[in-house]
Amino acid sequence: MKSSAKQIDNHENRSWTVPESELFRELVAHLRLKRALLREDWAQRVHNAQLLTAMTSEEILRETTAIYDNYVRALETGSVRDLQAYARDLSRRMIHRGVETHEVLGIVLLLRDVLARSLFKKYHGSFELLSRVFDAYEPAANRIAHTVAVSFVEQRERVIRRQQKAIQILHVQEEERKRISRELHDEVGQALTAINTHLALAKRARLGDHDAQLRAGIAEVEKLLLGAIDRMHSFARDLRSAALDDLGLLPALRSYLKDYAERTGLLVRFERAWQDVPLTSEQKTALFRIAQESLTNVAKHAQATEVVVTLGLVKNGIQLRIKDNGKGFAVRRQRSVAEKKRLGLLGMQERMRLVNGRCIVQSAPGRGTTVRVEIPLPAQRQSVCSKTVSLESEGSRAY
Template sequence: MPGKSKIEESPAALRRRAEKLAVKPATKLVDADARQTLHELEAHQIELEMQNIELRIARDESEALLDKYTELYDFAPVGYFTLTANGIIRLANLTGATMVGIERSSLIGRTFSMLVAAGQRTGFKVFLKQVFATETKQSGEFELADATLATRIFTIEARRCPNGLECSAMILDITGRRQALEEMRVSEIRYRRLFEAAHDGVLLIDPGTRKIIDANPFMTRLLGYPRDQLIGKELFEIGLLKDENASQAMFRKLKRSHEVRYEDLPLKNQAGRHQEVEVVANLYHEDGQPVIQCNIRDITVRKLAEDMTLRNVKLNLEIARRKVIEEDLRANRKEQSRLLRQSRLQQKQLRELSHRILHVQEEERKRISRELHDVIAQSLVGINVHLAVLAQGVAAPETLQQQISRTQMLVEKAVKIIHDFAREMRPTMLDDLGLIPALQVHMKQFMADTGIRVSLKAFAKIDQSTSMVRTVLYRIAQEALTNVARHAGASRVEVSIETLDDVIRMTITDNGHGFQVSGKAGSRKNNRLGLIGMRERVEMIGGTFQLNSAPGGPTTVQVEIPAS
């Protein structure tokens, strides 16, 4: 008998060994018949080993298929039972046992009819006889009670087995389906009652043909047509829409948005009575088919009431308006007197402001005159004297060189004075390079003159704003820094320019001792025209000016100007 190692050889290896033995010469046996017999026995042994391997493979495959079948059988979505002609349960899958609420081991050998509701057991026995009487599948619906005595509805399909002694039964729980059908039936009844008893007109329309397929009684009364005359007509044919084009437009809109609403449509019924109606059309699916439902509400009475209410409102408004006019007329003299006093006060304030402006202009002219006379004229006189000396030509070369150097220094000084003077009047850098470079130069000179540190934060696109905006922002910064140097006693000033929601905001804050705003901001006295001038500059281009300060605290000037 071959060893286990030979049995575990693959069929291909065994076949190769058999072929090798078939051609191998006998070395020990000399008898031809004995040698032939031994050869055949060895070949037969190899074939038996091959068959044994094939049988083992077939057994493994059968066991795998059996496992799959058992899994499919036990965990199928329906219950499977094998019953005898007397209804004795022979086999049951796990799903079936779960459906009836009894363990599978306890089901085997029990009578299936005992699981059926008491009132249907006789019917089940008749059903079982029909199953065994024919080879065709039989089906029926029965109520089964589980272990909790809860009754559920099942469909049972059974067919006799080929042995004629048993049948295979498949059970499916249709309780939920039955409940859904019952709920649907009740819902349909309720819908029909609402449809028939509604106090709004209801039309059901086929989207494909645009024709009416149903109408409730209120709609027939509203239009004055019997129901059979409404069926098969389009909306424009019953006067609901003015023409076929309007009807087609409504259906196109329905397809896009699934809802169309008309707040106020004129409707003329069969008797010629004009009515106002509100129409709401909805496109939905019923049993997979599209349906259009139009709800039509008669709003004629409501419109009349609204018109009456509107007339009453207009009348009340007219009465109220006349009362207001009477009150205004009575108050007119007082208002005229108040306006006259206000006008005189404003005229007085304007005269004071004009006088102040003229005074400031005259002071500025004096300052300019002094600058021209005391500084520039003196520099030019010095230059002229040095040029006169040079014209005589009697000085030594060394002295001549010194005279030329002093003359150049005087010329440079005069040029610098003129540049500074021009920059104070209006810096050309503001027009040539933009607001940020102009402010940087002015702040640099301000720090050199006063020793007060100044920082600037600005966004680059500010120089893309209009020339008017740049000029106003420059003058505000210039005047604010001047006020800081004269009155604040500060050591640091921060200037920021930013954009917020289409608004350009400039904020200037110092760390000085501050002052009482109420007494300073609006004053026309004590040379406070700087603050007034800043406010008027900003308001002139539609901006706002705000000053925040308190004694002993910092002072903040905030300006907001429209970016456009």
């Protein structure tokens, strides 16, 4: 029996032959019919092989479903474009979670073998038929595995280059913030303080009764100047917390939250459950900046009366959580706006990705908002903080 065939090229001009025969259509239909059973078998083998360990079970279910459907579609059509796009998207989403190239290639090869076993079971009664099935299936399956791996690696390299550039930019920005903050505090602050001292001396000078208006004017200028000094110090702290550089994350957060509560009038509770965890400068800065951004959003938009900030250890890492009792919002709608403006939620998520962390925002209209960020810690640093202090023993502080 003669069968026509179509030649399919991938992005590297390599190709495989996809038979346009009744047998091949039957093969694809079988894989679609057995989709649930085969995907479950595959997911179990992924788990047994300890692949994708950085992902949750829900994420693994979602990803294996998407890969299976794209895989079978590529077999059916001969087009690897969907798989290439999916592999690139997977790389963008999962590189910050620690998913490695060998894991992605491993799960695709496991899927290839699971499907091959199913086809063998269906066609093993006829050696000739089985040979024809595998003559068609194996070249396509191997090409798909190669395509996914190459696309994942290429995108991974692009993501890494962008991250390295973004880290350099953030480092320059933080250094500039530090410089401006220091100049505000040391030069502008000292100048304003000197002016205030001279005003105080002038106010204490012996003035006659006819100088009462002048005395009142000096007092008013002094009041305005003291307000300007307070605002200047606040701006300097927002630009770069000296406590973050000199004392570490925990004292810097305490200082910032106290000042924030005084400025906004919100009830702020700070709960902490950790020991002195050794963090890199980039990690400390990322956590502090996200706390600032989240609390600024609470003050501007949430219409909240209370906010709870929690800093503690979780399995394999450190977690910062900011929870308010405000009006909440629709996260998907806000993310769509953020994608257009490159602000807000996406900014926090991108900052976390640069330190291999993740940022999760949970909110709904009328139900408040919770921002949770987590940064993984290497094994050697986890051992330093293996004895976690409980929230009850460490306590909480209200500002």
